[in-house]
Amino acid sequence: MSTKVALVKGPELLRYSFPAPHPMNSRRVESFYERVEELHKEMPDAFEIIPPKMATFEEIALFHDPGYIEFVKKKSAEGRGYLDSGDTPSFPGIFEAACYVVGSTLELCRAVLSKSVRRGFNPMGGLHHARRSSASGFCVFNDPAVAIEYLLEVAGLEAVAYVDIDAHHGDGVCYEFYEDGRVVFADVHQDGRTLYPGTGFRHERGRGKGEGLKLNIPLPPGSGDEEFKSAMLEVKGFLMEHEFDLVLFQCGADGLAGDPITNLRYTAASHRLAAEVLCDVANKKCKGRIIAMGGGGYNPENTAEAWTAVVKTFVEKP
Numbered sequence: 001m002s003t004k005v006a007l008v009k010g011p012e013l014l015r016y017s018f019p020a021p022h023p024m025n026s027r028r029v030e031s032f033y034e035r036v037e038e039l040h041k042e043m044p045d046a047f048e049i050i051p052p053k054m055a056t057f058e059e060i061a062l063f064h065d066p067g068y069i070e071f072v073k074k075k076s077a078e079g080r081g082y083l084d085s086g087d088t089p090s091f092p093g094i095f096e097a098a099c100y101v102v103g104s105t106l107e108l109c110r111a112v113l114s115k116s117v118r119r120g121f122n123p124m125g126g127l128h129h130a131r132r133s134s135a136s137g138f139c140v141f142n143d144p145a146v147a148i149e150y151l152l153e154v155a156g157l158e159a160v161a162y163v164d165i166d167a168h169h170g171d172g173v174c175y176e177f178y179e180d181g182r183v184v185f186a187d188v189h190q191d192g193r194t195l196y197p198g199t200g201f202r203h204e205r206g207r208g209k210g211e212g213l214k215l216n217i218p219l220p221p222g223s224g225d226e227e228f229k230s231a232m233l234e235v236k237g238f239l240m241e242h243e244f245d246l247v248l249f250q251c252g253a254d255g256l257a258g259d260p261i262t263n264l265r266y267t268a269a270s271h272r273l274a275a276e277v278l279c280d281v282a283n284k285k286c287k288g289r290i291i292a293m294g295g296g297g298y299n300p301e302n303t304a305e306a307w308t309a310v311v312k313t314f315v316e317k318p
């Protein structure tokens with residue numbers, strides 16, 4: 001008996017692609033779609049395919065500053081220059097592409113809340129560096145952050161858990177909800193002293209109502225599956241001490257060996273383990289509700305392998 005998984009699939013998500021030689025390009029998602037297609041043929045009942053959907057201005061404004069949204073719209077029409085100090089270029093249509101990423105993650109939220117599925121995946125989601133009023137690190141709109149606001153403010157959930165295993169620290173989510181007592185945050189990443197964005201240290205555990213609700217686990221460059229496993233078991237223990245109504249999972253594939261811009265050495269076994277652990281946690285804590293987002297990963301072979309491991313686990317785990 002398999003679990004039906006909602007998968008966002010469609011050419012609109014491939015529009016979020018910066019001009020060559022930028023590492024964030026559509027090939028990373030295409031290679032995953034090719035791989036998951038094989039799995040879908042083997043298990044025809046495994047997926048509920050959800051077409052990408054654009055988020056509205058109002059939805060994006062649940063998290064982002066309206067002036068910033070207007071800025072992105074203007075830069076998109078101009079189609080050149082940068083949205084930040086030099087990591088995130090503009091191109092014609094980047095506004096619409098970014099709206100599709102956010103809207104697709106929100107579609108998964110609605111699918112899971114309506115109880116038609118318990119688990120979902122948006123391969124282009126997880127743009128965790130964008131802040132309320134700025135682009136950062138290839139990220140225009142922060143879809144997990146918009147989803148958090150949507151789940152808490154529109155859907156009325158009391159609390160959500162956000163778990164991030166991308167090689168880069170999820171600074172946009174961490175700091176924008178640092179004092180929020182409704183956001184349980186755990187992030188395993190390459191040590192900020194050796195990688196962008198340079199943050200996410202052990203002593204950063206939240207402030208005010210968020211005190212003790214943020215867990216940052218930096219790993220030294222060169223860390224592999226063994227180091228990741230210890231970190232993930234610590235994340236599990238931390239999550240089990242808290243209460244939440246849904247798990248958001250940013251499963252960036254840039255921690256796999258062979259990624260061109262990071263220095264970790266995981267294999268896809270780490271992604272499988274993380275998905276297993278988080279399905280268990282979600283089953284115990286929040287009726288099994290978990291939404292995964294692809295995040296980073298700049299070697300298309302790795303994104304195909306790691307993300308397919310996540311969705312396969314979602315299908316196979318009770």
Ligand SMILES: [Zn+2]
Pocket residue numbers: 166167168252254295296297
């Ligand atoms: Zn990353």
